[in-house]
Structure formats: C-alpha cells, structure tokens
Amino acid sequence: MPKLMFYCQHILGMGxxxxxxxxxxxxxxDFQICFINGGQVIEEFKFPEGIEVINIPAVKTDSEFNELKPVDDDFTMEELEIIRRDILLYTCERFxxxxxxxxxxxxxxxxxxxxLIPLIEKAKSMGTKIVSSVRDIIVTKQNQQRYEEKVxxxxxxxFxxxxxxxxxxxxxxNLSFSRVDDVVCPVHYTGYVVQPLPESNSSLQLKKPLILVSVGGGRFGHDLLECVAKTASILKDKIPHQIQVFTGPFSPDAVYQKLQTITSNQDNINVERYTPNLLHYMQQAELSIGMSGYNTTMNxxxxxxxxxxxxxxxxxxKEQETRVKKLDNFGRVKMIHQQDLEPEKFARQIIDYLQQKPTKLKLDLNGVSNTAYYLKQLVSKQVMSV
Known part of the structure; x- marks a missing residue:
C-alpha cells in the first residue's frame, strides 16, 4: 500500500x-497515512482510526495574523521552529x-x-511526489504581483x-490568483470537499423550531454571537423557536462568560462551546446563522x-466575503453585514428571512472521491493534466 504524509497547519479557526x-x-x-497536525489540539475532535497522527508543538495567531505564537508558553517561537522542523524531517525519513x-x-x-522548505527538499530527495491542496479562494495580498511571482x-x-x-x-x-495558467504541474479542480451527512442521532433531543448559531473555531465572530444573544429576548414573544449557540473551542473565556451572562434569564437560548455533532444540529435546524467559511458553507x-x-x-x-456574496446573489443565503448587528434590526431580518424560500444551487460536491482518484493516479504515474 502506498504511503501518504499529509501536513495541515490551522492557526486561527478549524476549517x-x-x-x-x-x-x-x-x-x-488506498493509502497508509501519516497526518501532521501543526495547530492547537482540540480534545473533542476525533481523528479517524487507521491513520498515524503526529501533533507537533502547536502554533496559533490572532485575528489579524500579526504574529505567530506557541500554544505552549514554555517555548519561544524560535525554539519551536527548531523542534517542529526536526520532528518533520525525522518523520519523513522514518515514514x-x-x-x-x-x-x-x-x-x-x-x-x-x-x-516546509526543508521538509519538501527532504521528501523530494527520497523520490516523494509533492502535492499542494488548496481551497477555492485564496487570501489576496497587498503586493499581489510579487506574491504571485513567488508562489x-x-x-x-x-510541486x-x-x-x-x-x-x-x-x-x-483565477478569481483570487491570476497566474494559475503559469503553473506547470498538473492542475485539477476536485469539486468541493464536504462532510457526509450523519445518520440520525437519537441521543440528541433537540427543541424545535431550532435556530443554530456557530462561528467555527471561535477566535472571531464574537460581535455576531453577542448580537444573537441580545436578540433572543426580542424574538421570544414573536416566533416559536429555540436558539442553540456554539461559540467554538477557541473562544476566549471572557467572550463565553459574557454570553452566558446576557442569556442567563432567557429560556429560548442555550450557549455551549463545541459539539462534534454540528451537522446533526444543522440537519434539524430551521435556520443556520454563522460565518461564511468553506466548511460551514459546504454544510x-x-x-x-x-x-x-x-x-x-x-x-x-476577502475569501469569505467573496464566497457569501456569490451565494447571496444566487439567492441561496442571506448575507449579514456589520451594520445589521443591532438586535432590533437583526430580529426583524431573522423573522423576514424565515418566510423566504432559498433557491437551490447545484455544485460539484465530490471533492473527497476526486481527490483520492487524482492522488492514486499520481502515485501510479498515470496522471494527465486537464
């Protein structure tokens, strides 16, 4: 069975x-897999059985990406760089x-x-094929021309x-990276990567009608969460519903406690940090309110x-803005703007939107199976460029 090493570094959210x-x-x-996780470990997040997982000393950042920081304060960033690089090189040599x-x-x-450069050079010296895995929209840079030249x-x-x-x-x-045609290696669109819909979970007794609110990892989206918390009392006597809020595992304690305080006397809203069963909630929700990240959009x-x-x-x-604007223009979702985050106004928007019927949107959601196909073709040296 061929061996595949997968490097993933999440520094802000969970996407x-x-x-x-x-x-x-x-x-x-089809592969023996070694998965490298460079981000903060989420205790409730379960990795699939049958793979080797290596959690290297984790790195995180703030919402403005100003600086990288060790999750463990016992290390300096300089020390962490050496440790992480050595682990990656050793793992590549061993695996x-x-x-x-x-x-x-x-x-x-x-x-x-x-x-990454030492890891790639080590792998290439061993005859390993190198693959870049990217989402549909890339974050643009201030000096876009210089950035694209380097990429x-x-x-x-x-690669x-x-x-x-x-x-x-x-x-x-091409919408966010204009020089795709200058890439010389084979380039393939796989379709979107989606989580499969779960079977019904009888242990989850959910109150309905349900409004689900989530903001991914929880390092941002706090203003949206606070607005929802303040909106609950306004909605209580206007529409029958239960609001379930998930702040995300990385949500600061101060944000979580503030939401608990705001909602302490409201029986139509419940605030929790995280659930591994988010799709169960979404399947049963009448409305989902949240950020427009890749995975939430796919869900x-x-x-x-x-x-x-x-x-x-x-x-x-502009990644999330680009995606949600297109979905809003198609009539599939309603885009929330910063000026909408006023409880009375937001409550009216929720009530109005619940009366609307979104349009259906057909996209290629076979990203998992197509990715497997292309990687199997690569390892068997039969891949052909599109």
Missing amino acids: HLIRSIEIVKGLIP KPDILVIELFPFGRKRFSFE CRLINQY DMLLIHGDPNFVKL ILTTGVKAMMMAFQGNND
Whole structure:
C-alpha cells in the first residue's frame, strides 16, 4: 500500500483541519497515512482510526495574523521552529512517503517556510511526489504581483500536482490568483470537499423550531454571537423557536462568560462551546446563522438549511466575503453585514428571512472521491493534466 504524509497547519479557526481530515478519510482505503497536525489540539475532535497522527508543538495567531505564537508558553517561537522542523524531517525519513500533501502552501503559510522548505527538499530527495491542496479562494495580498511571482516560483520548483477543492463553474482559483495558467504541474479542480451527512442521532433531543448559531473555531465572530444573544429576548414573544449557540473551542473565556451572562434569564437560548455533532444540529435546524467559511458553507449546501452568513474581515481577508456574496446573489443565503448587528434590526431580518424560500444551487460536491482518484493516479504515474 502506498504511503501518504499529509501536513495541515490551522492557526486561527478549524476549517483547514476539518477539510484535511475529510480528504484523509477518503484516502484511508488506498493509502497508509501519516497526518501532521501543526495547530492547537482540540480534545473533542476525533481523528479517524487507521491513520498515524503526529501533533507537533502547536502554533496559533490572532485575528489579524500579526504574529505567530506557541500554544505552549514554555517555548519561544524560535525554539519551536527548531523542534517542529526536526520532528518533520525525522518523520519523513522514518515514514518514507510516496506522496507528501501540503495543505495551502505555497499559496499561504509563507511564515512556515522555515520547516516546509526543508521538509519538501527532504521528501523530494527520497523520490516523494509533492502535492499542494488548496481551497477555492485564496487570501489576496497587498503586493499581489510579487506574491504571485513567488508562489509560481515555488510551485514550479517543487510541486508535482495542484489540487483545487472547488467547482470552477462556481468559483475559479483565477478569481483570487491570476497566474494559475503559469503553473506547470498538473492542475485539477476536485469539486468541493464536504462532510457526509450523519445518520440520525437519537441521543440528541433537540427543541424545535431550532435556530443554530456557530462561528467555527471561535477566535472571531464574537460581535455576531453577542448580537444573537441580545436578540433572543426580542424574538421570544414573536416566533416559536429555540436558539442553540456554539461559540467554538477557541473562544476566549471572557467572550463565553459574557454570553452566558446576557442569556442567563432567557429560556429560548442555550450557549455551549463545541459539539462534534454540528451537522446533526444543522440537519434539524430551521435556520443556520454563522460565518461564511468553506466548511460551514459546504454544510449548509449539503443539509439544505436556510442560512444567514457573515464574512470574516480580519487581515483584509476577502475569501469569505467573496464566497457569501456569490451565494447571496444566487439567492441561496442571506448575507449579514456589520451594520445589521443591532438586535432590533437583526430580529426583524431573522423573522423576514424565515418566510423566504432559498433557491437551490447545484455544485460539484465530490471533492473527497476526486481527490483520492487524482492522488492514486499520481502515485501510479498515470496522471494527465486537464
């Protein structure tokens, strides 16, 4: 069985980790897998059985991506860089992968070049095929031309394949990265990577009608959560419903406690940090309110739930805004703007939107199986460029 090493670094939210693990689940039947997790460990998050997981000393950042920080304060960032690089090189030497999949790099994670370039060079010296795994929309940079030149140089120097986890009929990578045609290795759109819908969970007794509110990892979206918490008392006497809020495992204690205080006397809203059963809640919800990240968007499309979505704006990041604007224009979701976060106004919008019927949107959601196909073709040296 061929060996595949998968590197994933999540530093702010959980999206990169969730998408990467869904891809890995689709590879388990055909590959022996070593998964490298460079982000903060989430105790409730369960990795699939049958793979080796290495949690290297974790790194995180703030919402503006100003600096990288060790999750463990016992280390300096300089010490952590050496430790992480050595672990990666040792693991590569020991595991001897046929394929090394690196999530996002070189389109992102530039500040992890200290470990990724040595890892890639080590792997290539062993005859390993190098693959870049990226989502549909890339974060644009202030000096976009210089950035794209560097990405093209790195991918053309080191990589054997680029996999874009999106549907070109909805969003092409060219929208956020203009030089896709200058990439010399095979480039494939896989379709979107989605989590499979779970079977019904009889242990979850949910009050209905349900309004589900979630903001991914929880390091941002706090203003949306606070607005929802203050909106609960207004909605209570206007529509029958139960609001279930998940703040995310990385939500600061101060934010979590503030929400608990706001909602302490409200019996129509419940605030928790995290659930591994988010899709169960979404399947049964009448409305989902949250951020417009990749995975949340895919969950909304697969469950068919009505959705109100707000874009993350930190670090001048337009990825989520681009995605939710397109979905809003198609009539599939309602976009939440910053000026909407006033409880009376937001309550009216919720009531109005619940009366509407969203349009259906057909996208290629076969990203897991198509990714497995292309990687199997690569390892058997039969891949052909599109």
